[in-house]
Amino acid sequence: MTPKPTVVRRLMSYAMLYKMRIAAALLVLCCAVGAELAGPYIAKTIIDKHINSVQLPWYEGDVGQQVPEGLRTVELNGKRYSRADWLAADSSAGSSITSSAQWKEVRFMQLERGMYLINTMSRFDGSWSLAPDSSGLEGSQQVLVQVVREGAAPEIIPARRLSGAEVASLYRYDVGAVIRWLSLFVGLLVTASLLHYVQAFTLQSTALRIIQRMRMDLMRHIQRIPIRYFDSTPIGQVVSRIANDTEAIRDLFMSFMATFVVSTINIVGIYIALFLLDVRLALVTLVFIPLFAVVMVVHLKFSKKYVTVMRARLSDMNAMISESIAVMPILQAFRQEKARLDEFEELNEDRYRNNVKQFRVFSLSSRNFTGLIGALFTAGTIWYFGGQSLHTAISFGVFYAFIDYLGRFFQPIIGIFDQLMNAQRAIVSAEKVFHLLDLEGRELEDAVGVARPEGHVAFDNISFAYKEGEPVLRNITFEANKGETVALVGHTGSGKSSIMNLLLGFYEPTEGEIRIDGKSIAGMSKQQLRKHMGIVLQDPFLFAGDIKFNVSLHNKDIDESKVKQALVDVGAAGFIEKLPGGYDEPVVERGSTLSAGQRQLISFARALAFDPAILILDEATASIDSETEGLIQQALKVVSEGRTTFVIAHRLSTIREADLILVLHRGEIVERGNHEQLMQLQGRYYRMYQLQKGGEKSTANRAI
CATH class of the missing domain: 1.20.1560.10 (ABC transporter type 1, transmembrane domain)
Incomplete structure (x- = not known):
């Protein structure tokens, strides 16, 4: 036996039905993530190459000194300054300046909240900070700073604090680059947002498609x-x-x-x-x-x-x-x-x-x-x-x-x-x-073009049990010819409905064979078997919709004229035409706004509109009043002609005209014949009939 796939693998099999949509969404997602994650790297570039670059080595010279054409320089307080990375970009100019005695290396350092120029030192390693006391120097911009190097005493040296305009001039070549980087950053954020929307919409719509497919598979399988x-x-x-x-x-x-x-x-x-x-x-x-x-x-x-x-x-x-x-x-x-x-x-x-x-x-x-x-x-x-x-x-x-x-x-x-x-x-x-x-089911097959059967039904030695070892039918054998009416009677639990369930193919018999027109139903598809069958239950079910829909059930072969004719045949047209909406009257779930008799008549019309070769009435008159029963009995005389009709009834008065009456007791046929024959036999059927007619209590007890 092949092991069943794991739940995760089966879920993935559903996802793979839409693999191209998922792959496209993932590709878009990768682009969105890439655009989003570029943000910190751009920030790092701005900080290191433009904001913190002011603390790179600078070279100081006089304003009057010539510099190579195109070399970036900044003029401050009568001096000209060029940064190390600018010099590195022009190797010939950089080497000439760094090796020239007229240019010396200096530093611009951020100390606390100010920017300071230090141009009196030859070494700039160590830890720099403002000196505890920088007073006594000439000029408001002159301060003292100290440098601490490992293994040496702190050194105090003079420095000059830069004004805001001077600091801005140091960054004048970086402003444009920073704006470009920020523009790229904002553009990437907008792009990432759009891409995230696209991938989220694609993934979530795909998820809805997957669940839609799964629900349809469930509904399809439930019917099997x-x-x-x-x-x-x-x-x-x-x-x-x-x-x-x-x-x-x-x-x-x-x-x-x-x-x-x-x-x-x-x-x-x-x-x-x-x-x-x-x-x-x-x-x-x-x-x-x-x-x-x-x-x-x-x-x-x-x-x-x-x-x-x-x-x-x-x-x-x-x-x-x-x-x-x-x-x-x-x-x-x-x-x-x-x-x-x-x-x-x-x-x-x-x-x-x-x-x-x-x-x-x-x-x-x-x-x-x-x-x-x-x-x-x-x-x-x-x-x-x-x-x-x-x-x-x-x-x-x-x-x-x-x-x-x-x-x-x-x-x-x-x-x-x-x-x-x-x-x-x-x-x-x-x-x-x-x-x-995974529950075992039978495939639904197309029943289009299936020939209408004559309606000859034969049960040959049928036995059946819902639970193993507890049979509800034993050795059931009978025949129903075309156009005949066969009635099944018996007390509750005698097996009447079970016989009809077997005929409809809802269950398979444990033993024996059921044939329609000489052909075993075991070899038929369920759709082929039921295509020309009609059924009316004791508790009729009406769907939410209107009355016309509940008769035709969207069958294209049943037009409005056939719907109305079926309702006329069963005697329902009278009360329907008095409704506010007539044949278009809305029906709520289960038809709760209609009486039991009215629902039953509509259910009859539904069965008749489908023109079945075999008609099954499962205690269809048990819950209706005598007047409605009379209407149904009259309609049945018309519609049962040419059809094989099975009637399950507790009201024995409704089956007096049946061609064959089968009396069941504990899953077995104990009597058979028409009404007159069974009454002459004076057996179980006779006692049941007398009981319903008001016979003596002792007779009823013996029947039980």
């Missing part, structure tokens, strides 16, 4: 599942699979998968940027990946059991709600509201407790843990590379960019943690959905 499954499964649970569980899976594709993909690409991009900035720092951050992976595994292990219980309780509550609404009149009539509420509260409380436990695990292992690790590592980075060693370890621009990328690194990790609960909920829901999809 044998009726036996629904006998033991609450309807609310099936509804929960299609509605709630697929919605949880939608969250997986729209939230977790999008977040996971976006976060993964962000993390990869951040690592690339970190390694470009500083390999040492980037290598240290690699420890985060296994650390967070371990925390995620622990989180998933402990919280899965709580999520499983939560989804199970939600399914149970949906089933209870569905059942309670369906039987609300019974609950209220027997004053069971309090008991039902207590049952629901118990389920709800159990779900709440498990939800709290799951949130406790989530709170300990997600955002708090990630935030703590991020804060500690950031603080450690600042401490290690800060202070005195900052300028010797890494440049300030690299340091700024690294801290920026580090802050961005933890955001996608937190995003993944935040979506883990949705992911677990979706995986549990997917397990339930795929369990339903």
